[in-house]
Amino acid sequence: MLTPQMIDEAALGLKGVVRPTEIIHSPFYSKMLGAPLYFKCENHQYTGSFKIRGAYNFLSKRPVEQLANGIITASGGNHGKGVASAALSLKCPCRVIMPDGTPLSKELATLQYGAAVELYGDTHEEAESYARQLAEKDNLLYVPAFDHELVMAGQGTIGLEILQELPTIESLFVPVGGGGLIAGIATAIKAVKPGVRIIGVEAAGVASASLARRNGYPKSISTRTHSFAEEVAVKKIGELTFPIIEHYVDEIITVDEESITRAIVSLMEKSNLVVEGAGAVSLAALIYGFRKVRKENTLCLLSGGNLDIHNLARVVEKGLLTEGRYLQLRLEIADIPGALAHLTHILSELKANIFQVSHDRHKSSLPLGEAEVLLDLETRGAEHIQEILMRLEDERYRPEVIS
Numbered sequence: 001m002l003t004p005q006m007i008d009e010a011a012l013g014l015k016g017v018v019r020p021t022e023i024i025h026s027p028f029y030s031k032m033l034g035a036p037l038y039f040k041c042e043n044h045q046y047t048g049s050f051k052i053r054g055a056y057n058f059l060s061k062r063p064v065e066q067l068a069n070g071i072i073t074a075s076g077g078n079h080g081k082g083v084a085s086a087a088l089s090l091k092c093p094c095r096v097i098m099p100d101g102t103p104l105s106k107e108l109a110t111l112q113y114g115a116a117v118e119l120y121g122d123t124h125e126e127a128e129s130y131a132r133q134l135a136e137k138d139n140l141l142y143v144p145a146f147d148h149e150l151v152m153a154g155q156g157t158i159g160l161e162i163l164q165e166l167p168t169i170e171s172l173f174v175p176v177g178g179g180g181l182i183a184g185i186a187t188a189i190k191a192v193k194p195g196v197r198i199i200g201v202e203a204a205g206v207a208s209a210s211l212a213r214r215n216g217y218p219k220s221i222s223t224r225t226h227s228f229a230e231e232v233a234v235k236k237i238g239e240l241t242f243p244i245i246e247h248y249v250d251e252i253i254t255v256d257e258e259s260i261t262r263a264i265v266s267l268m269e270k271s272n273l274v275v276e277g278a279g280a281v282s283l284a285a286l287i288y289g290f291r292k293v294r295k296e297n298t299l300c301l302l303s304g305g306n307l308d309i310h311n312l313a314r315v316v317e318k319g320l321l322t323e324g325r326y327l328q329l330r331l332e333i334a335d336i337p338g339a340l341a342h343l344t345h346i347l348s349e350l351k352a353n354i355f356q357v358s359h360d361r362h363k364s365s366l367p368l369g370e371a372e373v374l375l376d377l378e379t380r381g382a383e384h385i386q387e388i389l390m391r392l393e394d395e396r397y398r399p400e401v402i403s
Helices: 004-014 027-033 051-060 064-068 078-090 104-111 124-138 149-165 180-192 208-215 241-248 257-271 277-288 309-322 339-349 382-394
Strands: 023-025 037-041 071-074 094-098 116-119 171-175 197-203 251-255 298-302 326-334 353-360 370-378
Touching: 004 051, 004 149, 004 180, 023 149, 027 037, 027 257, 027 277, 037 149, 051 078, 051 149, 071 078, 071 124, 078 094, 078 104, 094 104, 094 124, 104 116, 149 180, 171 180, 171 277, 180 197, 180 241, 197 208, 197 277, 208 241, 208 251, 251 277, 257 277, 257 309, 277 298, 309 326, 326 339, 326 382, 339 353, 339 370, 339 382
Parallel strands: 037 298, 071 094, 094 116, 171 197, 171 298, 197 251
Antiparallel strands: 023 037, 326 370, 353 370
C-alpha cells in the first residue's frame, strides 16, 4: 500500500535525476478567474513530462541482477520516454512496444534514450499484452505505467515540491488517466494538509475514473475511445490507484475536446507555455469548464509538454476556430481583372487578416465567367465573423462558411 514514507524515500532517490520543476504565478489567468492561479510546470521536466519520476523510482528499487536481464514496457508516448531515460541512467537494456500508427516523432524520441522500439498491435491494449508476453518469455522486468505503489510514489514527489514551493495552496487540479499521478500527489499532500481540495480532470471521451466512481470499482470503457489528450486516454483506471483516489480526491470532472485545444492555444498565447493535450486539461477545467472558481490559492498541474510538431498547426487552427478567431470561406467572384483586388479591399476595411487565398477559374462546376475563391481568415471573434459575413452578403458575394 502506498504511504507518505514511500514518497519521501522516492524524493531522496530522485535527487539529481529529475529537476524540481518551477511553480509560476499567472497574473493573466489570476485576473481572469478572480483568484490567484499558479502552474506547476512538469512540461519542463526532463523527457518533457512527469513520467520519469515514477519510472526511475520503480526501477531503482529493483535488484541490479533483475535489471541486468533487461526491462520492457508498452507505451506510445511519455511513459516510454520516461522508462527509456531511467533505463539509460541505470545502465540496463530497455525495450518499448508501441502500437502501430504511433507518430514517428514519438518513436524517435524514445530511441534517442537508447531503447529498442518495436511496433505491435492496433491499440495500446494489444501492445501491452504483447509486451507482457515478451517479459515472461524473455525473463524481462515489465514496467507498469501507473498501477504500482513505486510508480505512484515517484509521481507523488510532485506533491512534496508543491507543498514546499506553495505552502499556502488551497486547491489543486490534476490530470487523470490511469490514476498514478493523482494518487501519488494526493497521498503526499493530504498527509500534510488534509484541507487542500484535490480535483481530478479527465477527457470527457475517455472518462474511466468517473465511470469507476459511479460504479464503485474500476470498469473498462467498452466503446471506442479517442481524445487529443492521449496521455490520459486510459480505458480503465488502475486497480491500485482507484481506492487511493476514492479516499483522497475530492472531485473528478471532465472536459471536452474543444476546451482542451482552446486551453493549449491560450497557454501558448498568454503564458508562452507549450503543453500537450493531457497537460492542458487542468486549465481547461478552470477556464472553460463553467465551474464557479473559489477565491483561493489554486494550482494547475501542467503534466507534460510533448506536443507532436505535426499536430501543432492543427491544434492552433482548431483552437482559433473554437474561439471564433479563424474563418474559412468559399465564394464566387467575376473572372475579370480587379475582382479579387476588390474582394481583398473589402476584407481589409473589415480588419480581417488573410492567412491564405486560393483563386480557381478552371473548376468545371463554375458558371462561365466566374471564379472560385477560398479564403482562410484570422478574425477577432464571433461578432467580427458575423460582421464579415453580412458585409459580403451586402456586396452580393454569397459566402459559404467551410469552417
